[in-house]
Amino acid sequence: MRILLVEDDALLGDGLQRGLRQAGYEVDWLRDGRSAVAALAHEPFAAAVLDLGLPQLDGLDVLKAVRAAENRVPVLILTARDAIDDRITGLDRGADDYLVKPCDLGELAARLRALIRRSSGQASPVYECGSLVVDPAAHRVTWRGQVVDLSAREFALLQELARDAGRVLSRDQLIERLYPWGDEIESNAIEVHIHHLRRKLEPGVIITLRGVGYMLPKDPR
Amino acid sequence: MKRGASLRARLLVGVLLAMVACWALTALVGYAAARHELDELLDAHLAQTTAMIVEQIAEDSDEDEVEHAPQWHRYSTQIAFQVWEHGRRLGVHSKSAPRTRLSDVAEGFSTSDVQGRRWRVFSAWAHEHDALVQVGELVSARRAVAGEIVGHMLTPLGIALPVLALLLAVAIGRGLKPLNELATEVADLAPDRLDPIGVEGVPGEVRPLVGQLNGLFARIGALIAGERRFTADAAHELRTPIAAIRAQAQVALGAAAEEERREACANVVQGCDRASHLIDQLLTLARLDAASTQTTSPHCRLEDVAQQTIALLAQAAHTKGIAIELDAAESGAPVACDPALLGVLVRNLLDNAIRYSPGGTIVTVTVSHADGAVLEIHDEGSGIPATERARVTERFYRVLGSGQSGSGLGLSIVSRIAALCGAKLVLEAGRGGRGLVARVSFPPVTGNRKEAPSSFRAS
Numbered sequence: 001m002r003i004l005l006v007e008d009d010a011l012l013g014d015g016l017q018r019g020l021r022q023a024g025y026e027v028d029w030l031r032d033g034r035s036a037v038a039a040l041a042h043e044p045f046a047a048a049v050l051d052l053g054l055p056q057l058d059g060l061d062v063l064k065a066v067r068a069a070e071n072r073v074p075v076l077i078l079t080a081r082d083a084i085d086d087r088i089t090g091l092d093r094g095a096d097d098y099l100v101k102p103c104d105l106g107e108l109a110a111r112l113r114a115l116i117r118r119s120s121g122q123a124s125p126v127y128e129c130g131s132l133v134v135d136p137a138a139h140r141v142t143w144r145g146q147v148v149d150l151s152a153r154e155f156a157l158l159q160e161l162a163r164d165a166g167r168v169l170s171r172d173q174l175i176e177r178l179y180p181w182g183d184e185i186e187s188n189a190i191e192v193h194i195h196h197l198r199r200k201l202e203p204g205v206i207i208t209l210r211g212v213g214y215m216l217p218k219d220p221r
Numbered sequence: 222m223k224r225g226a227s228l229r230a231r232l233l234v235g236v237l238l239a240m241v242a243c244w245a246l247t248a249l250v251g252y253a254a255a256r257h258e259l260d261e262l263l264d265a266h267l268a269q270t271t272a273m274i275v276e277q278i279a280e281d282s283d284e285d286e287v288e289h290a291p292q293w294h295r296y297s298t299q300i301a302f303q304v305w306e307h308g309r310r311l312g313v314h315s316k317s318a319p320r321t322r323l324s325d326v327a328e329g330f331s332t333s334d335v336q337g338r339r340w341r342v343f344s345a346w347a348h349e350h351d352a353l354v355q356v357g358e359l360v361s362a363r364r365a366v367a368g369e370i371v372g373h374m375l376t377p378l379g380i381a382l383p384v385l386a387l388l389l390a391v392a393i394g395r396g397l398k399p400l401n402e403l404a405t406e407v408a409d410l411a412p413d414r415l416d417p418i419g420v421e422g423v424p425g426e427v428r429p430l431v432g433q434l435n436g437l438f439a440r441i442g443a444l445i446a447g448e449r450r451f452t453a454d455a456a457h458e459l460r461t462p463i464a465a466i467r468a469q470a471q472v473a474l475g476a477a478a479e480e481e482r483r484e485a486c487a488n489v490v491q492g493c494d495r496a497s498h499l500i501d502q503l504l505t506l507a508r509l510d511a512a513s514t515q516t517t518s519p520h521c522r523l524e525d526v527a528q529q530t531i532a533l534l535a536q537a538a539h540t541k542g543i544a545i546e547l548d549a550a551e552s553g554a555p556v557a558c559d560p561a562l563l564g565v566l567v568r569n570l571l572d573n574a575i576r577y578s579p580g581g582t583i584v585t586v587t588v589s590h591a592d593g594a595v596l597e598i599h600d601e602g603s604g605i606p607a608t609e610r611a612r613v614t615e616r617f618y619r620v621l622g623s624g625q626s627g628s629g630l631g632l633s634i635v636s637r638i639a640a641l642c643g644a645k646l647v648l649e650a651g652r653g654g655r656g657l658v659a660r661v662s663f664p665p666v667t668g669n670r671k672e673a674p675s676s677f678r679a680s
Contacts, residue, residue: 009461011492015468018485022475080460102464105471 001136001156002177003112004048005029006036006062007078008055012101016049016078016108023109024139024152028180033057037065044176045073046116049108052079052090060093067094074115078103113137120163127162130219132205134162143201150200153178157193161206161216170213190214228400232393237386244378248371256367260341263358264330267343271356274302275347278313278354299362301340305353312352323357332360399424403431415442447510454617455503458629462499466492502630505565506616509637520666521560523596524549524588530567531586534575542580545571548587554594555666558642566638569631570598570659578602578656593665601656610648635661 003025007013010031017027028045030036033054040048040062048066052059063075076097077090087098096115099108113136117125127134131144136159141148150158160177161169169177171190179185186192194206194214205220301318303311308327311320324333324342331342340357347354399422406418415438418431466489473485524547531545538545556563567586574584582601589595605613605620612618614636617629632646639646644663651658 009465011488011495012461012465012468014488015465015472015485018472018481019468019475022472022477080457080464082457082460101460102467105468105475 001046001116001159002026002028002043002180004036004039004043004045006031006033006048006054006059007051008032008053009051016105019105020049020109020112023105024136024155025109025112026156026178026180031055033059033062036062040066040071040073041069044173046177047074047076047112047119049076049078049112050095052077052081052086060089063090063093063095072119074112074119076108076111076115078108110137116163122163127159127165129162129165129216130221132162132201132216132220134159143205148200150197154193154197154200157190158197158216161214165216166218168209168213168215173213228397229390229393233386233390236389237382240385241382244375248375251374252367252371255370256363259363259367259370263363264341264343267330267341267356267358270302271343271345271354274304274354274356275345278304278347278350278352299359300357302354302356304347305355307351308346308353318357323355327353399427403427407434410438412441412445415439451507451510451616458499458503458617459496462492462496466496499628499630502628502634506630506634506637509562509634509641519559520555520557521563523554523556523563523594523663526556526560526563527567527586527588527596530564530571533568534571537572538575538584541575541578543575543578544583545575546583546585548585550588550590554588554590554663556594556642556644556663557666558638558644558663562638562641566635566642566661567596567598569635570596570661573631573659574598574600574602574657582656594663596661596663598659599651599656601651604650604655604657605648607650613648614646635659 001024003020005013005016005020005027007016007029008031013029013031017029020027025046028039028043030039031054034056036048036050036054037057039045050059050062054062057065059077059079063077066073066075074096075094076099077095078099078101079086079090080101082100087100090098096119097111099111113125117123117136125135125137127136133142134155135141139155141150141155141158156178157174160174174190175185179189194208198206202221205216207215207217209215298317301315301323303314303318303323305322306312319335319338321335323335323340324331324344326333326342327344327346329344331344333340333342339360341360341363342355342357344353344355346352403418403423410416417435417438420428420431423431469485469488469492473482473489476482476485527547527549531547535545571584571586578584578600579602584601585597585599587595587597587599589597609620613620614632616633618633619629632648636646638644639661642663644661647660647662649658649660650656
């Protein structure tokens, strides 16, 4: 799941990127407001972590631009500004959550999970598609009650499909959602991971629509 | 009265004492005047009475002897007359009259002591009858009358005194009411709520005091606000480095690979260095704020301080691949500034130059001496946009996008030290618009020692 991290402090940005990666996210890290607006306009991030004091364009202005473009991506503000007024302003300008530095990486990851879950209209913390249960917090997948051992990539791919269960996702969409910039992507990367998933679960779980993409049915069998 | 005694008691006692003194003086003058007027009046009466008796003798020439004249008034005992036939035999006389002559003086006014009593006497000769007529009046009686007059005058005043004291006390109390109200108003103030006291309704005498108080409140308020802002800023500025340390530490804890863990740990150390640098800078600034400019300071040579500072930062520059060059005037550039402070100034400027310069560039430090010493630090880094140059000396102001995690305090510290030493800090674009030139111009050192802080100790 791809998260956009916008933070101008080098050491903190590095720590957050690594920490969120450990929590199972793919993290793209930008250091200024203007490129954050551009990135959010063109890439399908599951959520964004936004600092407020940013070069070129302040975090609140980034938020304003993003919401003006009717982009509903969940945004979590992570800032040193702890005054109540700042929090209120942040939330009122369209942030979905507000965390004050310093924060716990675990809490940040949990809040992001909650934001992403709510943004996909789901109340439960786990994705349930029939006998398939994907638990993002525990990083665990069960198929017919049995825990399935998946690699990080496979898990991320399955999670994306589960988030949009019943909808077809194209190969390009999946790549955009899964791979941060700068990652070397094999041309058949998605196909390979789908193949592995089918082998570990059951061939019929993920449906291929030739020329369109892949779909996880709401009730796979 | 003691210095600290209440105004009310002071005023009351003062006014009452003044009044009593006035009354006493009036009574004294009144007594003297009454006696004088009384003497004149009674003397006239004496003379008149004597004349009447003399006439009487003339009319009643017969020999019927009346021993005593009748006494018609209690006051009569104080008055006496004698008729001395042929000047020797006591004839008609009043009952109150003594047996001896009232006075030895045979004509006009005289004062004499008879049988231990002092008399005022008028004597006259009734020549036709060859008789001496003497009419006398007891001097003590006259004194008593004068005393009584003054007494009657003073009695109502004596009764009035307590009443007056009471009324005065009330009036003074009312007069001092604005002071009490002022005290209440001051009592309601708190260090975080120092609203100026209104001068409306404050008496003119107290107004300067209120003015001074309000001035003091304003200064204290500004001081407290400054402290508070500084604390809030400091807390805010420390959040990011601490957040970074925390994130990196958690990454290290959660790292699966040894290399990732080591890298995160190294970052934790780096974050701690940064945080402690920030704290150092904060403390330096706090000390500079507290430093006064009233004490004299030793002189020092700018090029010496520059040299020492360059030596301190040489390793950091070398690590980044930056060369530092010192170009110092031979004549020497004395500066009236504490060497420790000057060291902090040079270190911050040089640190900025190294921080914001890419590797392979040169930082030039020039010390020259024209009209006062001049320090110039020229780097070939990204410089500071003209629009931001005025703001970079503000506390915690950072040029965003510089990619560097400075404390945002370096130039605030430099400009504060420059101000303390009477120097001027100017930032301009470097030669050919590249990099930045930071120029600090010190005032010329005169024979008299200049004012500069000495209470400062560099950390």
